[in-house]
Amino acid sequence: MIARALRQAVVLLALALLPAIVSGALQLGWKDNRPLAEGEVRAETVREWGDKVQWVDARSRDKFEAGHIKGAILLNEEEWNSLARAFINDWDPDRPVVVYCDGGSCELSHAVARRLREEFKIENVHVLKGGITAWPEK
């Protein structure tokens, strides 16, 4: 009976493999080819800007403390009042601001970028397409 259960499980695992291969190829490829949304910037472009980029991490404090892009500062909507003040004090108008969050469907970075534009009239604000996963160096 155990052998039968194992045999059936192997059949299921094998059946799942085929759509997984197709899905993986389509999904990961599809994502790379998606056009940029308004205000987004690709990682390759940010790389060309070099060290002058001011990274902004729009995720929760827990996630920021667990790991973030080197040089990034925390600025999320949960702690907006206190963190935005600190950000503005250190803000350099000559440095482009690039906001990121988890990637994929994360909308936190767009929300933070929008508030920086609307509340502080900062124009040079961008959102990293693909989020933190698009930037390998942490």
Add this chain to the structure above:
Amino acid sequence: MAGKVIFLALRTALAWTFIHAGVLKIWDFGHGQPATPDFVIAIQQYKLLPWPDLTVLLAVYLPWVEVFAGVGLFVRRVRLGAALTITALTMIFIGALASAWMRGLRIDCGCFGRDEVSTDYPTLLWRDAFILAAALFFLVRDARQGAEKDRPMFGERGRFTLP
């Protein structure tokens, strides 16, 4: 009769849980885009897999295993294997959650696609324990039914045996 209805409802709930979880890890219906990148992040947050490529492979493969295991619970020829797969997956999920809890990680579960709320470990572990109990129940039940069905009318060497 009532027992059969209850078992069917329980089987449906178990199958639906896995199909639902798998589909939401494949496609993000809320944003109309693939959910795989988010699931990659969810797996990374557990900090259990040392190789990034393995994380991506798992994020692509695991949701489909969940979907096929869920569907398989209703296919007579593979339902025992489906119950075994669900049991094994749930044990792995419980192990991963317990490990993250013990290490003090405050992360998203990633169980049903992307969720912004940090994992409430006790609630999730209780839920997974219930799923594990249901999966084990069907594993044993389907194995017994299969054994009864397979019991030969004749002895091992073809001789007729009295009950």
